Amino acid sequence: MADVAQPVGILKQIGLIAGLRWRMLHNNLRRKQNRLDLLGLIIGGVLAGALVLGVCFVLFEGARGFVYSGNTTWLSLIFWAIFAWWQLSPIVVAGFGVSFDFRKLLRFPMSFGTFYIIALAYGLADFSGLAAVCWLVSVVIGAISAQISLLFPMVAVGLLFVLFNVTLERLLGSWLERWLAQRRSRELFFAGFILLMLGLQLLGPLMNRFGNSVGPWLMRALPYFAYFPASLAGKSVGAASAGNYREFMLAAGGIACYALFFGSLLWLRFAAQYRGEELSESQAPEKTVRKTVRRETAEGTLGLMSPQIAAVIRKEFRYLLRNGFAAMVLLIPPILVFALISQSSLLQFMGSKGLSPELFFPSFVAYIVLILMAPAYNSFAYENTGVQTYFTAPLQFRDVFLGKNFVQVCLIVTELTLCIAAFCYRVGAPSAPIFLATLAAIVFTVVGQLSIANWSSLSFPRKLAFGQVHGQRQSRMAVLIAFAAQILLFGISSLVLGLGRWTGDRWLPAKVFALLAAAAVGGYVAALDALTSYAEKKKETLIEALCR
Amino acid sequence: MTDLAIVTEKLTRRFGALTAVDNVDLRVTAGQFFGFLGPNGAGKSTTIKMLTGLLAPTSGRMQLLGMDFSSHTLAVKRQIGVVPEGMGLFERLTGAEYLNFVGRMYGLDHATTLQRTEELLEFMQLADRPKSMIADYSHGMQKKLALAAAVIHGPRILFLDEPFEGVDALAAGALKALLGRMTARGATIFLTSHVLEIVERLCSHVGIIHQGRLVAQGSIQELRAGIAGEEGTKTTLEQIFLSIVGQNGAERSQIEELSWLT
Ligand SMILES: Nc1ncnc2c1ncn2[C@@H]1O[C@H](COP(=O)(O)OP(=O)(O)O)[C@@H](O)[C@H]1O
Ligand SMILES: [Mg+2]
Numbered sequence: 001m002a003d004v005a006q007p008v009g010i011l012k013q014i015g016l017i018a019g020l021r022w023r024m025l026h027n028n029l030r031r032k033q034n035r036l037d038l039l040g041l042i043i044g045g046v047l048a049g050a051l052v053l054g055v056c057f058v059l060f061e062g063a064r065g066f067v068y069s070g071n072t073t074w075l076s077l078i079f080w081a082i083f084a085w086w087q088l089s090p091i092v093v094a095g096f097g098v099s100f101d102f103r104k105l106l107r108f109p110m111s112f113g114t115f116y117i118i119a120l121a122y123g124l125a126d127f128s129g130l131a132a133v134c135w136l137v138s139v140v141i142g143a144i145s146a147q148i149s150l151l152f153p154m155v156a157v158g159l160l161f162v163l164f165n166v167t168l169e170r171l172l173g174s175w176l177e178r179w180l181a182q183r184r185s186r187e188l189f190f191a192g193f194i195l196l197m198l199g200l201q202l203l204g205p206l207m208n209r210f211g212n213s214v215g216p217w218l219m220r221a222l223p224y225f226a227y228f229p230a231s232l233a234g235k236s237v238g239a240a241s242a243g244n245y246r247e248f249m250l251a252a253g254g255i256a257c258y259a260l261f262f263g264s265l266l267w268l269r270f271a272a273q274y275r276g277e278e279l280s281e282s283q284a285p286e287k288t289v290r291k292t293v294r295r296e297t298a299e300g301t302l303g304l305m306s307p308q309i310a311a312v313i314r315k316e317f318r319y320l321l322r323n324g325f326a327a328m329v330l331l332i333p334p335i336l337v338f339a340l341i342s343q344s345s346l347l348q349f350m351g352s353k354g355l356s357p358e359l360f361f362p363s364f365v366a367y368i369v370l371i372l373m374a375p376a377y378n379s380f381a382y383e384n385t386g387v388q389t390y391f392t393a394p395l396q397f398r399d400v401f402l403g404k405n406f407v408q409v410c411l412i413v414t415e416l417t418l419c420i421a422a423f424c425y426r427v428g429a430p431s432a433p434i435f436l437a438t439l440a441a442i443v444f445t446v447v448g449q450l451s452i453a454n455w456s457s458l459s460f461p462r463k464l465a466f467g468q469v470h471g472q473r474q475s476r477m478a479v480l481i482a483f484a485a486q487i488l489l490f491g492i493s494s495l496v497l498g499l500g501r502w503t504g505d506r507w508l509p510a511k512v513f514a515l516l517a518a519a520a521v522g523g524y525v526a527a528l529d530a531l532t533s534y535a536e537k538k539k540e541t542l543i544e545a546l547c548r
Numbered sequence: 549m550t551d552l553a554i555v556t557e558k559l560t561r562r563f564g565a566l567t568a569v570d571n572v573d574l575r576v577t578a579g580q581f582f583g584f585l586g587p588n589g590a591g592k593s594t595t596i597k598m599l600t601g602l603l604a605p606t607s608g609r610m611q612l613l614g615m616d617f618s619s620h621t622l623a624v625k626r627q628i629g630v631v632p633e634g635m636g637l638f639e640r641l642t643g644a645e646y647l648n649f650v651g652r653m654y655g656l657d658h659a660t661t662l663q664r665t666e667e668l669l670e671f672m673q674l675a676d677r678p679k680s681m682i683a684d685y686s687h688g689m690q691k692k693l694a695l696a697a698a699v700i701h702g703p704r705i706l707f708l709d710e711p712f713e714g715v716d717a718l719a720a721g722a723l724k725a726l727l728g729r730m731t732a733r734g735a736t737i738f739l740t741s742h743v744l745e746i747v748e749r750l751c752s753h754v755g756i757i758h759q760g761r762l763v764a765q766g767s768i769q770e771l772r773a774g775i776a777g778e779e780g781t782k783t784t785l786e787q788i789f790l791s792i793v794g795q796n797g798a799e800r801s802q803i804e805e806l807s808w809l810t
Contacts, residue, residue: 311648311653314649315649318641319638384637384638386637388634391602392632394654396622536604539603547634
């Protein structure tokens with residue numbers, strides 16, 4: 001065979017894939033339904049750009065200042081901040097990345113080297129990665145502008161730091177994905193979560209008793225932080241600035257070792273994927289067991305509802321429990337809250353600044369509502385072709401929303417109850433007017449958001465991959481609507497709270513919120529029928545978006 | 549009296565400039581095993597989506613079991629079952645959970661749903677992996693499960709979009725047995741396929757669609773009689789299919805051009 005395909009160079013293939021990405025984006029925007037998404041893209045882009053640029057400026061000035069004042073090693077602080085952002089933000093703001101399963105590339109004659117580089121590059125191609133790189137660049141420029149001789153060391157350290165962060169982030173992401181994909185470990189995770197909640201409760205009293213000994217212990221641990229890459233980065237630049245090149249090489253070499261270490265672990269993982277192993281989500285088929293179809297136990301309380309709603313509720317709960325990653329995101333807020341309120345020093349600090357529980361209570365409740373409501377704005381994301389069932393089955397679409405919203409509300413009520421109980425136990429209950437006002441405000445903001453979120457789910461659906469940390473691109477319009485709705489509702493709420501302070505009528509907020517809550521519930525019920533006919537209108541876009 | 553199970557009048561669906569289904573007038577009598585045949589892209593799936601409420605027609609009317617679809621949507625949906633184009637499964641449920649879900653969505657009571665779920669899983673030979681999620685099923689198993697879900701409420705009309713695609717011969721046998729049993733009890737089956745052989749073997753009646761237009765409709769015998777011209781030569785459905793659809797057979801000769809295919 002004469003002219004069978006020639007081996008293709010690595011650069012050529014990478015170029016081809018970059019071109020492919022571009023075409024996908026381009027074609028995507030050409031579709032009519034995605035025009036609104038484009039608007040979302042632009043608005044979201046402007047907001048994100050402002051954030052990135054703002055931080056760039058701060059970091060630029062910071063780095064410049066550190067170098068000018070001779071405290072070059074203080075750059076470590078900035079490196080630590082960037083490191084924390086890079087590793088943590090994908091979990092918290094997952095949803096900005098690109099959706100492209102690079103495993104699909106395996107069918108092409110592609111060398112492992114190319115595969116590895118492309119897979120790594122995908123770690124850079126999401127929002128948190130790009131932002132971090134921008135910030136690093138501004139740090140580098142800031143430092144150089146203060147001392148031009150730092151040009152080479154800063155660039156070298158910056159590159160090494162990028163390499164280290166990308167490899168680590170990809171590695172953590174793929175481990176997490178795989179780990180949460182397994183039923184056993186998912187259960188372990190939930191158990192660990194509950195233990196952690198309890199443990200954090202004990203942490204406060206423990207700190208109180210042994211707090212004095214913890215401080216020095218922490219001080220003793222501090223030097224060890226010097227051996228982490230972020231500190232090493234600061235140290236090496238500091239050494240270079242002082243002209244100590246041996247020290248610089250040592251520290252930079254340290255970062256390189258880290259990058260190499262994580263890079264080779266990642267190498268092993270990608271090698272397995274390259275061989276064709278499916279490392280995420282799907283489990284090995286379990287052993288054949290005959291005749292153990294578990295009979296579903298009695299109907300329980302769900303029996304009181306219409307069978308359709310009950311069916312949707314059951315399905316939603318199952319999906320929630322099986323979607324390791326989504327479930328994890330839902331568990332983060334209470335962990336944070338528990339961690340916060342168990343720190344007695346923080347409470348003392350707040351007390352000294354005149355921040356009473358009166359203020360703290362509503363705001364932490366608002367935070368939890370904020371996070372937990374976010375998925376509701378694109379609530380069909382995980383349904384895939386199953387969404388067709390909602391249209392072929394003889395039911396009013398209203399029932400689907402009732403079921404989904406019920407689960408959402410259950411989740412929020414559970415988490416809020418836990419957190420409020422912990423709050424009252426640790427910090428003390430706020431006064432009755434504030435407490436009741438907050439409860440009514442919860443009803444108002446949650447129910448108010450549900451109507452908007454239901455509308456948004458129908459209007460801007462986007463398919464999300466199940467249990468996947470990376471490569472998820474949220475529906476941008478849905479994200480924006482969520483932002484807008486939350487700003488609106490929480491704005492109204494703060495206004496009402498402020499009104500109470502201003503008029504001096506302590507019970508006023510509670511009364512106003514009770515009215516607002518009643519209005520929200522009324523609006524929700526009224527909207528259900530409108531949504532049912534709206535779903536009929538939107539079914540084609542919905543089905544197309546999810547079945548593709 | 550012959551009840552008409554499916555009647556469409558000038559059913560039309562456009563996607564922008566493209567008319568995917570063009571003034572289709574279908575007549576399917578209750579109890580028929582109707583095969584809807586046509587090449588890829590002819591408009592079969594689009595038709596079935598309209599008949600099952602997944603897609604709104606641009607114009608035209610549909611009557612199912614004597615009820616107007618647009619004014620009696622829920623009543624109609626209660627009586628029909630469907631395996632839609634992408635099978636419409638909830639992939640993160642187990643087979644049993646999914647069947648339970650669908651049964652309840654169609655308003656069956658708890659006990660009935662449980663019993664039928666078990667029987668269907670047994671019948672489809674899916675009962676031995678009770679903990680597997682549907683995502684981990686093979687393609688053929690998913691097809692069987694989708695069919696099980698389509699019949700769990702005992703529908704009077706069953707819509708199947710390419711039900712045998714990717715199903716092995718063994719499983720196909722079981723499916724055919726099930727379908728045969730259903731028609732014997734008076735259910736109507738509306739099946740699409742681009743494979744002539746399947747339709748010819750299974751169906752009593754056929755409609756052929758080409759570029760959105762219904763070009764022929766009738767019982768297999770009728771269609772054969774209609775075409776058979778020269779002194780009683782038996783015309784197979786294949787010849788009909790080709791004579792209607794394969795006129796642009798000129799494309800065939802291009803195969804010769806791809807000479808570099810070893
Ligand atoms: N959602 C859609 N948007 C645009 N065109 C579509 C859509 N769905 C189907 N079509 C077009 O309609 C025609 C018929 O498609 P379909 O009914 O799926 O064919 P088939 O007979 O193979 O099932 C095809 O040309 C297809 O490209
Ligand atoms: Mg089709």
